[in-house]
Amino acid sequence: MITREDCVARDAADPLGRLRARFHLPPGVVYLDGNSLGPLPVSVPERVRAVVHEEWGTGLVRSWNDAGWWDAPRRAGDRIARLVGAHPGEVVVCDSTSVNLYKLLTAALRLRSDRKIVLTETGNFPTDLYIAGSAAAQHGAEVRAVDTGELHGALDGSVAVLLLTHVNYRTGEMHDLPELSASAHRAGALVLWDLAHSTGAVPVDLNGAGADLAVGCGYKYLNGGPGAPAFLFVASRWHDALDQPLTGWHGHAHPFAMAPRYEPAPGISRTLTGTPPILSLAALDAALDVFDEVTMADLRAKSVALCELLVALADERVPDVRVVSPRAAERRGSQVCLAHPEAHAIIQALVARGVIGDYREPEILRFGLAPLFVGFADVWDAVDHLVAVLATGEWSRPEFRRRSTVT
Amino acid sequence: MITREDCVARDAADPLGRLRARFHLPPGVVYLDGNSLGPLPVSVPERVRAVVHEEWGTGLVRSWNDAGWWDAPRRAGDRIARLVGAHPGEVVVCDSTSVNLYKLLTAALRLRSDRKIVLTETGNFPTDLYIAGSAAAQHGAEVRAVDTGELHGALDGSVAVLLLTHVNYRTGEMHDLPELSASAHRAGALVLWDLAHSTGAVPVDLNGAGADLAVGCGYKYLNGGPGAPAFLFVASRWHDALDQPLTGWHGHAHPFAMAPRYEPAPGISRTLTGTPPILSLAALDAALDVFDEVTMADLRAKSVALCELLVALADERVPDVRVVSPRAAERRGSQVCLAHPEAHAIIQALVARGVIGDYREPEILRFGLAPLFVGFADVWDAVDHLVAVLATGEWSRPEFRRRSTVT
Numbered sequence: 001m002i003t004r005e006d007c008v009a010r011d012a013a014d015p016l017g018r019l020r021a022r023f024h025l026p027p028g029v030v031y032l033d034g035n036s037l038g039p040l041p042v043s044v045p046e047r048v049r050a051v052v053h054e055e056w057g058t059g060l061v062r063s064w065n066d067a068g069w070w071d072a073p074r075r076a077g078d079r080i081a082r083l084v085g086a087h088p089g090e091v092v093v094c095d096s097t098s099v100n101l102y103k104l105l106t107a108a109l110r111l112r113s114d115r116k117i118v119l120t121e122t123g124n125f126p127t128d129l130y131i132a133g134s135a136a137a138q139h140g141a142e143v144r145a146v147d148t149g150e151l152h153g154a155l156d157g158s159v160a161v162l163l164l165t166h167v168n169y170r171t172g173e174m175h176d177l178p179e180l181s182a183s184a185h186r187a188g189a190l191v192l193w194d195l196a197h198s199t200g201a202v203p204v205d206l207n208g209a210g211a212d213l214a215v216g217c218g219y220k221y222l223n224g225g226p227g228a229p230a231f232l233f234v235a236s237r238w239h240d241a242l243d244q245p246l247t248g249w250h251g252h253a254h255p256f257a258m259a260p261r262y263e264p265a266p267g268i269s270r271t272l273t274g275t276p277p278i279l280s281l282a283a284l285d286a287a288l289d290v291f292d293e294v295t296m297a298d299l300r301a302k303s304v305a306l307c308e309l310l311v312a313l314a315d316e317r318v319p320d321v322r323v324v325s326p327r328a329a330e331r332r333g334s335q336v337c338l339a340h341p342e343a344h345a346i347i348q349a350l351v352a353r354g355v356i357g358d359y360r361e362p363e364i365l366r367f368g369l370a371p372l373f374v375g376f377a378d379v380w381d382a383v384d385h386l387v388a389v390l391a392t393g394e395w396s397r398p399e400f401r402r403r404s405t406v407t
Numbered sequence: 408m409i410t411r412e413d414c415v416a417r418d419a420a421d422p423l424g425r426l427r428a429r430f431h432l433p434p435g436v437v438y439l440d441g442n443s444l445g446p447l448p449v450s451v452p453e454r455v456r457a458v459v460h461e462e463w464g465t466g467l468v469r470s471w472n473d474a475g476w477w478d479a480p481r482r483a484g485d486r487i488a489r490l491v492g493a494h495p496g497e498v499v500v501c502d503s504t505s506v507n508l509y510k511l512l513t514a515a516l517r518l519r520s521d522r523k524i525v526l527t528e529t530g531n532f533p534t535d536l537y538i539a540g541s542a543a544a545q546h547g548a549e550v551r552a553v554d555t556g557e558l559h560g561a562l563d564g565s566v567a568v569l570l571l572t573h574v575n576y577r578t579g580e581m582h583d584l585p586e587l588s589a590s591a592h593r594a595g596a597l598v599l600w601d602l603a604h605s606t607g608a609v610p611v612d613l614n615g616a617g618a619d620l621a622v623g624c625g626y627k628y629l630n631g632g633p634g635a636p637a638f639l640f641v642a643s644r645w646h647d648a649l650d651q652p653l654t655g656w657h658g659h660a661h662p663f664a665m666a667p668r669y670e671p672a673p674g675i676s677r678t679l680t681g682t683p684p685i686l687s688l689a690a691l692d693a694a695l696d697v698f699d700e701v702t703m704a705d706l707r708a709k710s711v712a713l714c715e716l717l718v719a720l721a722d723e724r725v726p727d728v729r730v731v732s733p734r735a736a737e738r739r740g741s742q743v744c745l746a747h748p749e750a751h752a753i754i755q756a757l758v759a760r761g762v763i764g765d766y767r768e769p770e771i772l773r774f775g776l777a778p779l780f781v782g783f784a785d786v787w788d789a790v791d792h793l794v795a796v797l798a799t800g801e802w803s804r805p806e807f808r809r810r811s812t813v814t
Contacts, residue, residue, distance in 0.1 A: 051633075057452075060444060064444075069634075129667055248537060275503055360665065
């Protein structure tokens, strides 16, 4: 039997435990939703204050030069590049994940214009499916969504691009990124990875896998703040040929020449479109500071340990729930999902107790175990509250059974 | 002869003069670049602090509901709607101007799919031309860019959409929005207005003019901060038919149902795509507070007076420069542009003296006269510095003749 004392001892011995102090975490809260919105890093408020007061308030428009706003998307991109196995100049921070998916999917369809299939899986995050549908239709192509086990077999000569989310948002299941990238290439297709639920929690080696394109999210495990701008990756071998449709002036080779014709900038900058939201971008950049102190390998080791603890405690203490996430660490991201027919009400009851996870359709209790700030005792406490919510029938109170419009 | 004392007296008598105190303006600076980046409103820092510390730091992911983040794009849109003659529910804040142009231009080409021309003018802001070129090419359409005087003649049965920027970014020339909207409709075309250099400085009545679509900028006269999210307008009669290509989950009818098929939300929400940058959006929303205290008519009256003062002083005191902006107020936005062969170096010399305007290719000194915070004495001082820079030859110093990479 695992005791709370065991978990407290593991926290005390955890070399990453010191990093918890890099985040503002409200007292009484066990935060297991960093995969939806990362918590506030202590490095952020002063940085945002300085951008507001000094760079904007005092520097005014001069800060585009003097404070380096113009290059901020590339600077932040280079910092993220290190986390996903990309080279400097291959990643840029911009727009939302959805917008970036559209840019890169369209570019991929243009690079493989003799092929008319976007291959993806049925369980992909909906926005990926929606954007794929739109981009494909504009190219006379179509989306073929298959079950995970059928992906390899569906990779034939008609596939222009394989579009997959590395770690599934519902189940936490993680694809073998190198293997599927190689499989796509053998079929002559490009591969576009959505790293929304990977970046900052799971080691990714895009160049090691020969990946072509990727997008990712700034506000989940990167802790960049609500709606932080997203990022995208284009392998340098594709930079010259990349033809993306959102041809705004920030992607122009000479943006201030105000030339009438679009001429794409060299390198990754051609993926930029409009003026980036500097306040939100600065918060993300400040949030990245903590990653300078850790390796992704160390983060992964702790993430695996946290997930294994949650699975073990669920097996031991909550027989009424089913572990939905893969039990093998190599097939699982940094989250553990449990299924229960009353999952929605259970999550509400847990949130009322200060244990913040979230609900996903259907029947899924989702717990993100972000290794930067979640501790072993947090996991123990979360399961203990879950045991109590189930044992007491607390979840069945009317206030927990109401569905809010936004979850 | 106009004296500085005259101008000081006009400031003292100006009923809008009290609004200058709503902005942080650095001492010693005359800020005539609010049409590039509006200054910091005093309402913003506390709002941003609260969003960072309380909504993000303490509220965490719960703030999507509890702090109203989910509806923030619509709430801010409704506040902007009042400034541009739109109804509540017709404007939403999202993405960048460039991205919004792409969404609405593509939607317009789909609504008029039997027509294959995007009509615009050669002097339009480059990003409008670039995005138009990209959107048109995806529809087998093309961009026809003509000189301003040829617009009416070019509006024939082949035109799907007339795309114009209301106030020209270089010259400050302002189109007759109702007349050109009517002209487009007579030709069976839709009209899409870019209000980047109008909103917050010039009265706009989109519904009065029967306009179909519009986009606009959050960081110029709305003072929303560097890279503040942009906005878009869709007349309610088009909501049900509008089919835009960036079909992200925020535009879905039931975003948390996580349905595999895209079903556009009713109303303006179908134009949304990904998660909005909440920090930047909150700053914009706070910046809009000052507009609750004024009417666009009063702002326009002051803007016209400021522009006429600058033109009169230029005529009187700076014969070496040519007034590029129209002299008739009804054909001019809220900026006055002067031409001089050494404009780039002159602007650098002015900036060094604390008079911040900006340079635009070729030969243009651009001065934005934002009526919320610019005073009559500011205009006098700016011209006085310009006189001095020219009389002393100060602009010819090497440090002012250097071209920076970003202007």
